[in-house]
Amino acid sequence: MTEFKGEKGARSSPASRGDAPMTRDSRFRLVDGLLIALMAAPLLCCLALKVLFTPESEGVDISGAMIYLTVPGFPLQDLVITESQINSWAIMLSILGLCLYLTHGLTEKGGTKRQLIAEWIVEKCEGLVSANMGERFAGYEYLIAAIMALSALSSLSCLIGLFAPTGDVNVTAGWAILVFALVTYTKLQGGFLNYLKGFTEPIPVFTPMNFISEFSLPVSMAFRHYGNVMSGAVISALIGAALRGLSKTLLGWIPVIGQIPLLQIGLPAILSIYFDVFSGLMQAFIFAMLTMLNVSGSFPQEAWEKRQERKAIRKQRAALAKA
Amino acid sequence: MVELAMGIMLGLCGVGAGIALIAGIGPGIGEGQAVAAACEAIGRQPEAKSDVTSTMIMGCAIAETTGLYGLIIGILLIFVAPGIFSGVLKETVLALK
Numbered sequence: 459m460t461e462f463k464g465e466k467g468a469r470s471s472p473a474s475r476g477d478a479p480m481t482r483d484s485r486f487r488l489v490d491g492l493l494i495a496l497m498a499a500p501l502l503c504c505l506a507l508k509v510l511f512t513p514e515s516e517g518v519d520i521s522g523a524m525i526y527l528t529v530p531g532f533p534l535q536d537l538v539i540t541e542s543q544i545n546s547w548a549i550m551l552s553i554l555g556l557c558l559y560l561t562h563g564l565t566e567k568g569g570t571k572r573q574l575i576a577e578w579i580v581e582k583c584e585g586l587v588s589a590n591m592g593e594r595f596a597g598y599e600y601l602i603a604a605i606m607a608l609s610a611l612s613s614l615s616c617l618i619g620l621f622a623p624t625g626d627v628n629v630t631a632g633w634a635i636l637v638f639a640l641v642t643y644t645k646l647q648g649g650f651l652n653y654l655k656g657f658t659e660p661i662p663v664f665t666p667m668n669f670i671s672e673f674s675l676p677v678s679m680a681f682r683h684y685g686n687v688m689s690g691a692v693i694s695a696l697i698g699a700a701l702r703g704l705s706k707t708l709l710g711w712i713p714v715i716g717q718i719p720l721l722q723i724g725l726p727a728i729l730s731i732y733f734d735v736f737s738g739l740m741q742a743f744i745f746a747m748l749t750m751l752n753v754s755g756s757f758p759q760e761a762w763e764k765r766q767e768r769k770a771i772r773k774q775r776a777a778l779a780k781a
Numbered sequence: 782m783v784e785l786a787m788g789i790m791l792g793l794c795g796v797g798a799g800i801a802l803i804a805g806i807g808p809g810i811g812e813g814q815a816v817a818a819a820c821e822a823i824g825r826q827p828e829a830k831s832d833v834t835s836t837m838i839m840g841c842a843i844a845e846t847t848g849l850y851g852l853i854i855g856i857l858l859i860f861v862a863p864g865i866f867s868g869v870l871k872e873t874v875l876a877l878k
Contacts, residue, residue, distance in 0.1 A: 522862060541792055630812060685849035744842045 485561060490505050492564060496555030504620050509545065521697050523626045542626035549623065579603070586643040590747070591754040598753070601640075605633065606746040613687055613738025616728070624738070626692050630745075634676035637728065637749050641756045648761030656758075679748060683741045690733030696728050729745035783874055790866050798858040804851025811844045 511524055523541040530536045561574040568574065580599075583606075587599040609624060618623040623629045645653050657668045705721035803857050819837040 610837060682842075682846045682849060685853050686845075689849070689852055689856070740838065740842055744839060746842075747839060 470525075487564060490559065493555050493559040497552050498557065499742075500551040501615070501618060501620065502756070504545050504548045505618065508521070508541065508620065512687060518542055520692055521753040523623075524661040540626070540628075541621045542623040542629050545615060545620055546608070546612060546623035548631055549615055553607050553611060566613065586746075586751060589600050590750045594757065595750075595754055602750060604746030607744050607751060609633075609683070609742035609745055610739055613734065613742060614736055622687055622738070624683055624741070625687040627680060627684045627688075631676070631680040633683075633745070634680035636757065637679060637752065641752050644756045645755050645758065645764075647651075649765050652758055652765075658749060675752065679745065683745055686737050686741045690737050694726060694733055694761065698722060701725060783870070786870055787867060790870065794858045794862050794866070797862075798855040801854040801858065804854075805848045808845050808848035812833045812841045815840050815844065843848055 482723070507526065508524070511526060525538050525540050526544060527539040528536050560572050562572075563570065564576070565575055580603075583599045583603040587595065587602055591598060612623045612629070616625070642653075645656065657665050657672075659668070668732075694755070701721045702719045705719045706716075709720060710716045731739075815837055819833050823834050826833075
């Protein structure tokens with residue numbers, strides 16, 4: 459991060475000396491506006507798509523992600539483009555816009571608010587990763603920050619009326635498979651034989667159970683996140699429908715006001731503070747935390763050291779043989 | 782006959798969902814114990830409140846997982862399974878005719 463900052467500052471300072479102050483300022487504002495548009499436009503496009511595709515319905519409507527498009531001709535089954543895919547790509551674009559906006563116009567002196575925010579985010583992520591994973595895993599903070607931002611903003615996207623992509627098990631299962639691949643890669647650092655030997659611990663009878671526990675990691679991670687977000691969405695929908703029905707029975711006899719579901723105003727918002735905001739942010743944090751703990755906990759320290767020793771000896775021998 | 786089969790199917794889906802949600806007992810007890818222990822710890826060491834709280838929330842969220850498995854099974858049984866089973870039922874009836 460510091461290298462990037464220095465490079466940017468060095469690049470922007472000669473250019474700024476050449477231009478007149480007014481044009482530089484207006485160009486800066488123009489780029490800012492474009493970046494804000496990049497943040498907002500994908501989400502607005504998703505909202506427009508949702509409005510276009512949602513069928514008219516009355517009463518309780520609890521369904522998963524809508525299917526926008528089906529592309530036939532793929533080997534296993536038709537490729538379906540669902541709401542959750544589109545939404546998560548839009549959120550990724552939005553996060554890209556946010557990052558570019560926060561890092562636009564970085565200076566070495568600092569001082570602007572957005573630079574303070576960006577530095578605070580980077581420092582927090584680095585501190586979290588180094589506190590939980592140790593020195594060896596420096597560099598994982600980008601992955602952890604990306605997972606956290608994507609997960610948190612995905613869960614929060616239901617506040618503006620979008621379908622939260624984390625409420626779809628396919629999205630969280632994708633992330634969990636990524637974590638599983640990382641864990642396996644970390645385990646393989648101690649050599650393939652050592653990785654295979656890990657399945658027969660403490661005694662060879664435990665091998666099937668070790669296999670099951672190995673594959674329960676991605677399943678539990680995927681279902682934990684998905685279950686929290688989805689159950690919140692289902693409970694919110696049920697309560698909304700119940701309040702609508704209640705206001706229809708209680709106030710339905712009043713001529714004009716009876717048509718408006720008055721009880722539905724306000725109360726779902728209070729519930730959404732817990733189900734959408736708190737639960738979503740909590741799950742983002744937990745997913746990132748579990749990623750860190752699993753990856754750093756699966757590193758075979760002793761086997762890795764032995765392997766490095768063996769490698770060094772082999773190199774020495776090769777050098778001797780050449781000489 | 783088909784109506785009876787449909788009714789039995791829907792009813793058993795509901796019963797199954799109810800049984801699946803018994804899984805909520807475990808996390809409830811576990812989280813209660815975790816919070817009780819956290820309260821004790823904060824009472825003993827009030828200066829460590831923030832650390833204890835964050836660790837407790839983390840542990841609670843992980844202990845919740847088993848309950849969520851039951852919840853997911855219950856929701857699948859209520860919202861997804863009837864559609865699948867009624868499709869199977871209709872196919873069997875058509876095949877018999």
